[in-house]
Amino acid sequence: MAVEIPRLPHTLPLPLKDDVLLELVDKTKDWALMHGAAMRSKANFSKDSLNFAPFVLVPSAFPRKEFYKAVQLQQILNELMHRVAHNREFLTKSLKETIQVDEFTGNLFKIYETVQDEGVSQRVSLGLLRSDYMVHTGSKGKIKQVEINTIASSFGGIGQAIVHFNRFVLQELNHHEMLVNLPDNNALEGLCSGMLEAWKIYGDSKAAILFIIEDVTYNICDQRFHEFELRRLNPYVKVIRRTLTDMAQRAKLGPDNELLIDGYAVSVVYFRAGYEPGHYHSQKEWDARLLIERSQAIKSPSIHYHLAGTKKVQQALARPGAIEMFLGEASKIEAVKEIFTGLYSLDFDEFGDQAIQMALDAPERFVLKPQREGGGNNIYGKEIRDAILKMKDSRERTAWILMERINPPLSTGYIVRPGGPDIPELVDLVSELGIFGVIIGDSTKIYSNRQVGHMLRTKVSTANEGGVAAGLGALDSPYLI
Ligand code: ADP
Ligand code: MG
Ligand code: MG
DSSP: OOOOOOBOOOSSOSSOOHHHHHHHHHHHHHHHHHTTOEEOOSTTOOTTOOEEOOEESSOEEEOHHHHHHHHHHHHHHHHHHHHHHTOHHHHHHHHTTHHHHOHHHHHHHHHHHHHHHHOOSOOOEEEEEEEEEEEEGGGTTEEEEEEEEOSOOOOHHHHHHHHHHHHHHHHHTTOGGGGGGSOOOOHHHHHHHHHHHHHHHHTOTTOEEEEEEOSSOSSHHHHHHHHHHHHHHOTTOOEEEEEHHHHHHHOEEOTTOOEEETTEEEEEEEESSOSSGGGOOSHHHHHHHHHHHHSSSEEETOHHHHHHTSHHHHHHHTSTTTGGGTOOOHHHHHHHHHHOOOEEEOOSSHHHHHHHHHHHHOGGGEEEEOSOOSSSOOEETHHHHHHHHHHTTSGGGGGOEEEEOOOOOBEEEOEEOTTOOSSOOOEEEEEEEEEEEEEEEOSSOEEEEEEEEEEEEEEETTOSOOOTTTTSOEEEOEEEO
C-alpha cells in the first residue's frame, strides 16, 4: 500500500486561472532577466546573452519555526566547522582511509599536509559557508541537514534577487498582505562584507580580490552579483577572475609569499572552482592550488576548510562523542545533534559491514554519497544495491558514505524554465533550504561569526537531486507558515 506523503499547505489558492498564469509567466520571465535572476545557457552558450534561471512562480511554504531554528544554528555551525578545520588529528583520522582510494580528496590532503608541515604563511581563514536542510516528515517535520558547503557556496547573489521576485509576484496577484511572510535576505551583502573584512585584515589597500573560476561559467550572474556588490561596498577594491590554468601559467609568489598574478597582488582568494576533479586538467592546476595555499593571501576556503566540508568529515562528526570534542556547551551540542540524520561509514570494520547490510536490506531508506560537490554524484534507490554489491569487497567503498534519506513534505506549485510551456503545469514539489554563514579566524581566535542570509531551491518531488546550476532545481523563496 502506498504511504501518503504529508503536504504543506498552499501559500495561496491554486491552480491559478490560465489567463492569469499566461500573463504572469510572461511578465515574470522578463522581471527575472532584468534583475539578474539568470544564467548562461548550456545548450546555446554565448557570453553575449543570458537565460532567466528556472524559478518557482509562487513561493513555497516552509515551516517558520524550522526556518528560524536553521538561522539561529548557523553561528554554532560556523564555529564547529572552524574548529574542525583546525584540528589536524581529527581531519587526518576521518579521512585516512578515504584518501587512499579517492584520488581527488587524496590530492587535497597532500596539499594540506605540505602546508601544515612547512608552516602556514596565512593563519587567517575566511569561511563562506552554506548549510543545507530539508524538512523530514520522518522526524515530525523537523529540519535535517543535507550537508554543509565550505567551498563555492553559491546562490547568495541570485537568491537575494529571488526574494524581491517573489514579493513582486505576490503583489501582482494582489496578495500584499502575504509579503510579511517572506523573510528579508541580505546574503549577498553579508558574504561580500566577509570578503572585505578579510581584505582589510590582509592589510594592503592596493591588493585585489581574486575569484578562481571554471573555464566556462554558467552561473555568471551569481558570481557577478558578488563582484559588483564588492565594488558597491568599497569602490576601491578590484576583483579579478582567473582559472586554475591561468594561475598555473602566470601566478607566482613574491618575497614574502605574496600571491602575484598579471601585475596584481592578491589579498583574498574566493574559490568558485576547484571543488571537483574536472577543474584540474593536469598536475599544473594542482600545483597552482598548492601555490595559492602556500601564499599569504586569505583563502575562502583554505585547504583545511575545504577538507572540513567533505562528506566523510560530515559522517565522522555524526559519530557518538565527536561534536563534544569541538563544542563545549551542552545546549549547542544538542542543537547540532538534532539536525543530524543517520550517517554511516563504509569502512572495513564492523560498523561499515553493518551499514552495508542495512543498505542492501532497504536501499530506498538511504542515499549513497561519494566525496564530491556540485550535485549529480549521489546514488539512490535500487542503484544503491548494485553499487554496493560491486564495491563491497574492494577498498573503493571507504570513499563513500551512506546517509539516511530525508523525506520532505510535498508542496504544490509551478516551475518556470527557459524553453518551457507558456502555461506551466501544477506539480508536486520539494524544497531544500540553505543558510549562509561567514566566519573569519585563525587557530586561536575567531574574529567574526555571523549568519548572513538564506536561499531556497525547489525541485519536482520525483527528482532525486535539485541543483539549479545542474539543471533540475528552481530558485524559490521560503514563504513562512
Ligand atoms: P552536493 O555537494 O553534490 O550538493 P549533496 O549532499 O547536497 O551533495 O547532495 C545533492 C542533492 O542530493 C541534495 O541537494 C539533495 O537534493 C539530495 N540529497 C542529498 N542527501 C540527501 C538525503 N539524505 N536525503 C534526500 N535527498 C538527499
Ligand atoms: Mg555540496
Ligand atoms: Mg548540496
